[in-house]
Amino acid sequence: MSVSPQAPEIENDSMEDRLYTVKYEDPGDSHLDVKVASICADSCETADCVSICPADVWRREDGEGVPTIAYENCLECSSCRFACPYDNVSWEYPKTGAGVTYKRG
Amino acid sequence: MLDERAGDAALEAPNYDNEFDAIVVGAGLAGSAAALTMANRGLEPLLVERGSYPGAKNVFGGVLYTPTIRELVDLDAAPLERYVAEKRFSMLSHDDETAISLKPGEWHREPHNDSYTVYRGEFDEWFADQAVEAGATLVTETTVTGVIREGGDIVGVETDRPDGAIRAPYVVLAEGGNSLVSEGASLKSPESRENIAVAAKEVLEFPERSGVIEDRFRLVGDAGVSYQYFGEGAVGEAYGGGFIYTNGDTVSVGVAYSLEDAATKRQSPEETLNLFKSHPAVAPLLRGARTVEYGAKTIPEGGAESMPSLVHNGAVIVGDAAGLVLNNGVHLEGTNMAVESGYYAGTAIVEAAERGRTEASALESYSERLEDSFVVQNLERYAWLQDRVEEDRELLFEQLPRAIADASSEYFTMDRRPKEMHAKAAKQRVFDTLGGWKGATKLALRYRKLVK
């Protein structure tokens, strides 16, 4: 049963647009990394770090290998840390207050 | 504030060894409540926050629950957005909505059922300021990286400042759900991903004209709404839901659902949020809105079973760091639990300090009071729910929303058949889904504790 075919179009911003709405100050060294690269490359088929990340920080070319990490975009949500089935995400807080700043939260 | 008192040198090298009675890690709701409680009773706590101001790093859905905060501070002066005058629960199938709405007249009167939408960026800063006015010292842009131990006792913290070790008799771990310090000190183990929810949230503004929020959500004055959404149309087949809360001139929209589901569904939280916003029942509420903020966070939802030991020699754990969140689909409460635990922890430290004691047994009154309070009692009340819902997931999130939507439209179908036939068919539709009387009774029994 279909009731409402004419839902108004909702404009969902692209990830690039969205990340303008958060501020990343002077990130310094990456606070994210993989602990053991070979685990990503050899053992991990699903790369849950990639599918869980709400900010497209983790990417994996052709669905294999070691993911690249665009850490400047990180929202510090910690999802990747909890999601990796191999406990292979090295995660710390960006130093001295750097990183995302929310006005509203 | 520390910076004003001690100048820039303080930022370079805090070196406040034993200048403070207690160190609070994190100026969120739990940390500020603990610091305020201690300062009110004459102690000098140091509140350490990694953000550039308290709240700068915090994301939540939208409603601050205030039964305890109201006793600690003058809420009239607080940056509140709206009080919650309507709670609405919607079941969404792919393109149907079945909703119930609650609008008790009582909620329009003070204290408004102790439920207010706030911006954490504003509220947390204000709340931490209340602690500072009471005598606490706040230092921001400082991340605690570990605890200092002597023998079995915690006697201070390490920070990311140069020469950043600070000692004090008590440490309050109020660092939130991503509790690297508590884990690093082996005071708790990292949550398994089954016990974590991931949330993505947007704050939306309506640039076209003022009054849009009042019109769309049928609001007068400071009244606001809390809309919660479940079922397939909200977050797919995952365990969790969507939400909309109204602020003064923005709305907060988000999804929160099991991280395990999110990871295995291979649909990112951002995509899930986009789909939710585009649902035919949701999209008209948001038409023409513009995103002014996008954020994400995890929520610990392991409940009573995954609560760590709260009391250690020289340290206590409070708020989300202790897993004190009630997230069961009907209730999403953590702010009240954070403040309550911070308050009891602060009280216990004051009492221990009066006796000059720091060992765990001297702080035990914190966990005892918490056990007796709504915090632990509510968590225990729902401990069984998540596992059960997990077993019934397909029925509850997919089949039932669809059946109920079908049944309602059957019940109200306008044609020339008598009402009795429609009522029978509607009942049948739900019964078939539940597996007849037997199935319905079984299900009712399985969930009877919800209304006990």
Ligand SMILES: Cc1cc2nc3c(=O)[nH]c(=O)nc-3n(C[C@H](O)[C@H](O)[C@H](O)COP(=O)(O)OP(=O)(O)OC[C@H]3O[C@@H](n4cnc5c(N)ncnc54)[C@H](O)[C@@H]3O)c2cc1C
């Ligand atoms: C999407 C979402 C929706 C929610 N909706 C609601 C709701 O509507 N109502 C409700 O009652 N609850 C809700 N909750 C839960 C609620 O937000 C939390 O329970 C509450 O914020 C917990 O407070 P806290 O003080 O324990 O932790 P937090 O608010 O997380 O505060 C922790 C503080 O510690 C700081 N910090 C962390 N680590 C360090 C460190 N190492 N050094 C220094 N500082 C540090 C952080 O910057 C932060 O300021 C929601 C949560 C989420 C994620």
Ligand code: SF4
């Ligand atoms: S999920 Fe873990 S192991 Fe797999 S690619 Fe990501 S970081 Fe590597």
Ligand code: SF4
């Ligand atoms: S913390 Fe969150 S936003 Fe940052 S990389 Fe991990 S999943 Fe992505």
